[in-house]
Amino acid sequence: MASNFTHPLFPLIRKLDSIATLTDEERQAVENLPVRIRALRARHEIVRHGEKASQCCLILEGWACRSKVISEGKRQIFSFHIAGDIPDLQSLHIPLMDHDLCTLTQATVAFIPHEAVRDLTMRFPSIAAVFWRDTLVDAAIFREWMISMGRRTAFDHLAHLFCELYLKQQAVGLAGEHRCPLPITQGDLADATSLSNVHVNRVLKEMRGKGLITLRSNTLVIEAWDELIRAAEFDATYLHLQKRAVP
Amino acid sequence: MASNFTHPLFPLIRKLDSIATLTDEERQAVENLPVRIRALRARHEIVRHGEKASQCCLILEGWACRSKVISEGKRQIFSFHIAGDIPDLQSLHIPLMDHDLCTLTQATVAFIPHEAVRDLTMRFPSIAAVFWRDTLVDAAIFREWMISMGRRTAFDHLAHLFCELYLKQQAVGLAGEHRCPLPITQGDLADATSLSNVHVNRVLKEMRGKGLITLRSNTLVIEAWDELIRAAEFDATYLHLQKRAVP
DNA sequence: CGATATGTTGAGTTAAATCAATGAGTGTGG
DNA sequence: CCACACTCATTGATTTAACTCAACATATCG
Incomplete structure (x- = not known):
């Protein structure tokens, strides 16, 4: 159960650890995810509204946000994301993007094919549950933001x-x-x-x-x-x- | 594959049909969910903020909403729900309620134990996917509401x-x-x-x-x-x- | 039928937007 | 290394969309 601080996906492991207790096997499976790691500059659009996503984006370093451009240069930011977050996990079940995902700072991100994530969730239902739960917490935060915006x-x-x-x-x-x-x-x-x-x-x-x-x-x-x-x-x-x- | 219009859970089947294609076996499993059906008056609180939910609520007839009371009699409604919706599906993974679920009109609802829903999702991963997807669409609607509220x-x-x-x-x-x-x-x-x-x-x-x-x-x-x-x-x-x- | 909830309208107030200009960092290329 | 460009932060003056308060009208329901 020792954390591997040097593994590139450590931020994800750290986040999962903060929510659930992983078995060694689960941790292994997560660490063995096939990833493509990229360094991105600040204000880089990772996925755009209207695109069909075929992979998920895991933030390893830096900040990103989900947002949508409204008419006339205005934009709405829906959420901020930090290391360990998978901001577009939802694209696993809703591939058609209804918003953008952009970096805010210089960032290091890992791209994981949907296929691999799906396979992981199939083999480990408890990881699926944690991922699902994470998207539900996202939604809870959206609700709280609504209160902030409205009231x-x-x-x-x-x-x-x-x-x-x-x-x-x-x-x-x-x-x-x-x-x-x-x-x-x-x-x-x-x-x-x-x-x-x-x-x-x-x-x-x-x-x-x-x-x-x-x-x-x-x-x-x-x-x-x-x-x-x-x-x-x-x-x-x-x-x-x-x-x-x-x- | 014939729809059973008279089955009490027909609204749920109808909604699932509008999203995905169910096999006969899946349809059977959904129809066999153990439910407790209740008629509720308008403006009845089904689950309250702070409670621990142990069941999900399926709307069969009428309207409900998720909401939260803010200071001084103000309240924020987060979503409206109609027949076929399971507004507190999230409680499956986040039992502690961070908002209320109330009827808006007279309503008929079915209560389904978490246990039964969990069992259903374990046996039928594709139903799990549809449920997960539904909570993700919820979140997408929250995001759109944010735009409405803010901009x-x-x-x-x-x-x-x-x-x-x-x-x-x-x-x-x-x-x-x-x-x-x-x-x-x-x-x-x-x-x-x-x-x-x-x-x-x-x-x-x-x-x-x-x-x-x-x-x-x-x-x-x-x-x-x-x-x-x-x-x-x-x-x-x-x-x-x-x-x-x-x- | 009266009681209560819901809908309607007017008058005055306010939080935040917009417009406009300036100042302070930051980075790039000559 | 400095100059230019650019982004970001700051401040003042004015406008405005929506709120609050208050009164009254109309449904709806037991």
Whole structure:
């Protein structure tokens, strides 16, 4: 059961470990997945709306997002993805893409043929269950984002998002003590929250002013966790984190 | 392969038929699911946020919704559900509910133990795939709703929702010629779109005024489908509908 | 039939958008 | 190494879509 930290797919193993307990055989099978590893530059489109996907994309390093371009240069970001995520796992059952998958930063990704993923899920129903579950947590996060978009103020929305992004990274060991990478621009935050980038900027200024967060050199530092949680009325239930849970 | 129209679970079979092609054996297995059928009054809470679900709820008749109560009597509706839907299928892999499931109208529902559903998916991987796929389409709809909430005007948002609700019912044979049941209040529409009910009312008036729709006695009539689609910039890809309705 | 839920309309308010300009980083090629 | 270009961040002024509050009308139902 020893983790192989040097295996290229380690981020995936680490994520699966944070959700479930793998047998040696399962771990082996995952590590033996046939992958094609690529280094991508920032803002690279991996799969586009309308395409038929025949493989899944596993993030090994860097950030990606799912998004869709709306009329007139506007776009909506649906989710952020970090190492260990398979953002287009859904394409296994819905090959026709209804949105784009793009890198936000420089990134290393592994492409895994659908065939191989399907084979893995056939041979190991418990891995299938974990994958299915992961797409369901995705959906739960979408629901929470709906609440943020519809019913929270810009301030609460961003506060809520920061709580979420911190905890998601914390759960897989990518965060520090109330600090985590946030390698995205204010424009990206605006696209994710459906706010204008001008307004995002103003709200961030207000948060800084209140001593809630610091945000520089692509790092988010949460200076007042309790206060941030309270402001956002953040309840982590929807993230369905299992092991490493909330501090 | 003949449809058994009188079987109590017919709505589920009809929905599965609209997505996939079942073998006789699979159809048999679905029809033999152990169910507990109940008639529920309107606005009845089926499962609540925070509860641990041990069964799934299949809608046989009437409408239900997934929702969450936000502070101060506000609530967000995440999705509408009609006959054939299993709105809490996700509880199979995430038993802890992060939202509520409620009826909107009088409804007949069938409760199926998780155990039985799990057994079904183990024995018939292709049914598992269809179920998984269905939760993925759910997620796709959530994403589209995010776009509506964040980037569309109230008018376009409602127009888009009407297109969606019509097509979803049409796909399982529950809609007529550009008309379908819409047994929900303006308040429900407001909760689903994150608009105030006052504003929903005004927008509906405007739509009526433009001759786009008629909405009375719980029936939505789309008077100008092409125009409605154009107004909403509606693209049905995200619904991932497969076949057209059965009989 | 009265009671309660739902729908309708007007008037005033507000959170966030837009428009516009400027400042601060970052990177590339001459 | 600097200059140019480009992206990203910041601030002010103005506009606007949608909200809130309040009153009243009309269904619907027991």
